[in-house]
Amino acid sequence: MLKVDLKESMDATGSTHFSGLFNVDDDSKLAVSAFKGSAKQPFVIGVAGGTASGKTTVCDMIIQQLHDHRVILVNQDSFYRGLTLEELENVGEYNFDHPDAFDTEELLSCLENMLHCQPVQIPVYDFKWHRRSSETFRKVNAADVIIMEGILVFHDSRVRDLMNMKIFVDTDADVRLARRIRRDTMERGRDVNGVIEQYAKFVKPAFDDFVLPSKKYADVIIPRGGDNHVAIDLIVQHIRTKLGQHDLRKIYPNVYVIQSTFQIRGMHTLIRDQETTKHDFVFYADRLIRLVVEHGLGHLPFTEKQVITPTGSVYIGVDFCKKLCGVSIIRSGESMENALRACCKGIKIGKILIHREGDNGKQLVYEKLPRDIADRHVLLLDPILATGNSAVQAIALLMQKGVPESHIIFLNLISAPEGIHVVCKRFPLLKIVTSEIDAGLNAEFRVVPGMGGFGDRYFGTDADGPDQSEFKRPVPSTQVCNNNATTQVYNGPLKSSR
Numbered sequence: 261m262l263k264v265d266l267k268e269s270m271d272a273t274g275s276t277h278f279s280g281l282f283n284v285d286d287d288s289k290l291a292v293s294a295f296k297g298s299a300k301q302p303f304v305i306g307v308a309g310g311t312a313s314g315k316t317t318v319c320d321m322i323i324q325q326l327h328d329h330r331v332i333l334v335n336q337d338s339f340y341r342g343l344t345l346e347e348l349e350n351v352g353e354y355n356f357d358h359p360d361a362f363d364t365e366e367l368l369s370c371l372e373n374m375l376h377c378q379p380v381q382i383p384v385y386d387f388k389w390h391r392r393s394s395e396t397f398r399k400v401n402a403a404d405v406i407i408m409e410g411i412l413v414f415h416d417s418r419v420r421d422l423m424n425m426k427i428f429v430d431t432d433a434d435v436r437l438a439r440r441i442r443r444d445t446m447e448r449g450r451d452v453n454g455v456i457e458q459y460a461k462f463v464k465p466a467f468d469d470f471v472l473p474s475k476k477y478a479d480v481i482i483p484r485g486g487d488n489h490v491a492i493d494l495i496v497q498h499i500r501t502k503l504g505q506h507d508l509r510k511i512y513p514n515v516y517v518i519q520s521t522f523q524i525r526g527m528h529t530l531i532r533d534q535e536t537t538k539h540d541f542v543f544y545a546d547r548l549i550r551l552v553v554e555h556g557l558g559h560l561p562f563t564e565k566q567v568i569t570p571t572g573s574v575y576i577g578v579d580f581c582k583k584l585c586g587v588s589i590i591r592s593g594e595s596m597e598n599a600l601r602a603c604c605k606g607i608k609i610g611k612i613l614i615h616r617e618g619d620n621g622k623q624l625v626y627e628k629l630p631r632d633i634a635d636r637h638v639l640l641l642d643p644i645l646a647t648g649n650s651a652v653q654a655i656a657l658l659m660q661k662g663v664p665e666s667h668i669i670f671l672n673l674i675s676a677p678e679g680i681h682v683v684c685k686r687f688p689l690l691k692i693v694t695s696e697i698d699a700g701l702n703a704e705f706r707v708v709p710g711m712g713g714f715g716d717r718y719f720g721t722d723a724d725g726p727d728q729s730e731f732k733r734p735v736p737s738t739q740v741c742n743n744n745a746t747t748q749v750y751n752g753p754l755k756s757s758r
C-alpha cells in the first residue's frame with residue numbers, strides 16, 4: 261500500500277517546498293522533506309533601455325535560445341494606464357515616458373502572482389488609440405523564465421527587487437531616433453512631425469531623467485542591442501546555468517527528458533489545450549508517444565555489429581537488444597502500445613491494472629506478463645507520472661517477478677517532480693524517459709499545468725468530450741490485438757478517473 265501526504269509551503273524567499281510522508285508498502289517509509297526546486301520559482305529577467313533601443317529583439321533572441329524552457333515575455337507597455345477622455349483630447353501634451361504613465365501597482369501584483377506560479381491576466385494596450393482594451397487580456401500561465409521588458413522597468417525598486425538579472429540595452433541615441441521615426445510612422449499610424457515633437461518634448465528628457473539613471477542597476481549592459489550576438493549567447497548561458505540548478509536531471513541522472521524543439525512544444529500545446537478535440541488529442545498524443553518510445557529504445561543495451569554496404573564498404577554499427585517487452589499500466593498506458601509495436605515488430609506486451617479505490621486505498625487487481633519477463637528488458641508504459649503511486653506499484657511487481665531494476669525503462673509523456681522524486685528515490689537504477697516535466701501537483705494530486713485526465717481524453721470518456729462515434733480511429737484499449745503479444749481482454753473494474 262502506498263500513500264502520499266504532501267504539504268506545500270512557501271519559504272521566506274518565496275520558494276515552494278513540498279514536505280510529507282510517502283508510505284510505501286507499509287514497512288518501508290520514505291520521508292521526503294524540503295523538495296526545494298520541485299515547484300521552483302521562475303527566473304525573472306528585466307530588460308530596460310531607451311525607446312527603440314532593440315529591447316524586443318534582445319528578448320526575442322533570448323526566447324529563441326531558451327526554446328526548451330517555458331518563457332513568458334511581459335511588456336511594461338501593457339501596463340500603461342490608458343488615457344482619460346480629457347487627456348485624450350490633448351494627447352500631444354501627455355507624457356508617455358514618465359514613470360507615472362504606468363500602473364506600477366498592477367504590474368507588481370501581476371509579477372508577484374507569476375512568481376507564485378499562478379495564472380495571470382495581462383492587459384492589452386492599444387498604441388494607436390492610447391488605451392487599454394477593456395475586454396481583451398492575455399492569459400499567462402506558470403513559466404520557468406519571466407522576461408519583463410520596458411523603458412522604465414528598473415525605475416521602481418520594488419519591481420527591480422523581483423528581478424534575478426537586469427539587462428540594459430544600450431544603443432546610440434541617433435540610431436534609436438531613426439528607428440523610432442520609422443516604427444511610429446509605419447506601425448503606429450503617426451506623422452513624422454508629431455513623432456519628432458514628442459521625442460524632443462518628452463521622450464528625450466524622460467530618457468535623461470529616468471531611463472539613463474536606471475542603467476546603473478543593470479547587471480549586464482548590451483551595446484548595439486540585438487546585433488550583439490556574443491552578449492546574448494553569454495546571457496543565455498548564464499540563465500541556463502541558473503535554471504539547471506533546479507534541474508531534476510542534475511539530481512537524478514536516470515531521468516531523461518527528450519530534447520525539446522518548437523515542434524514538440526507545439527504538440528504539447530495542442531494536447532494540453534482543453535479546447536482540443538478528441539481526434540486531435542489522439543493524433544498529437546500518438547506523435548509525442550512515438551518520439552518518447554523511440555527515445556526510450558535508445559537506452560537499451562546494444563552489441564556492435566558490422567555490415568557490408570552495397571558499395572562493398574564496411575559499416576560499423578550496432579545490433580538492437582532482442583530480449584525486451586512492453587508492460588502497459590491500464591488504462592492510459594495502453595495508448596502507448598501501438599507506438600511500441602510500430603517500433604518493435606512482434607514485441608510482447610503485458611498489462612498491469614492498479615485500482616485507485618478500495619479498502620486500503622490502492623491495490624493491484626490484475627496483471628498478465630510474459631512468462632519469461634525476468635530475462636527481458638522492460639519498457640513500462642504510462643503517459644502520466646503524478647504522485648508516482650501507480651508507477652511504484654507497477655515497478656515493485658516487475659521486480660517481484662525477477663526483472664532487475666536496471667532493466668526497466670519507464671516511458672511517459674508528462675512527469676510531475678513529486679512523482680520523479682518518489683520513483684527515483686526508491687528505484688535509483690531504473691530509467692525514466694519523459695517528454696516534459698511539469699510544475700507540480702495540485703491539491704487533488706493532478707499534474708499542473710498538465711493535460712487533464714489523459715485516459716479520458718484519449719479514449720473519449722471525459723464527460724464534456726465529443727461523442728466518440730464522431731471519429732473513426734480504431735484505438736480502443738483492450739481490443740488492440742497482436743499475434744505475438746500477450747495482450748488480454750480484461751473485463752474487471754478500471755481505475756477511477758482523476
Ligand SMILES: Nc1nc2c(ncn2[C@@H]2O[C@H](COP(=O)(O)OP(=O)(O)OP(=O)(O)O)[C@@H](O)[C@H]2O)c(=O)[nH]1
Nearest residue numbers: 310311312313314315316317356357387390411463
Ligand atoms: N504617442 C504615443 N506614444 C506612446 C504611447 N504609448 C507608448 N508610447 C511611447 O512608446 C515608447 C515605449 O516603447 P519603446 O520602448 O520604444 O518600444 P519597444 O518596441 O519596446 O522598443 P525596442 O524594442 O527597444 O525597440 C515610449 O517612449 C512612449 O513614448 C501612446 O499611446 N502614444
Ligand SMILES: O=P(O)(O)OC[C@H]1O[C@H](OP(=O)(O)OP(=O)(O)O)[C@H](O)[C@@H]1O
Nearest residue numbers: 591592644645646647648649650715758
Ligand atoms: O502517479 P499517480 O498519482 O499514480 O498517477 C498517475 C496515474 O494516473 C493516471 O491514470 P488514471 O488514474 O487517470 O486512470 P486511467 O489511466 O484509467 O485514465 C495515469 O495514467 C497514471 O496511471
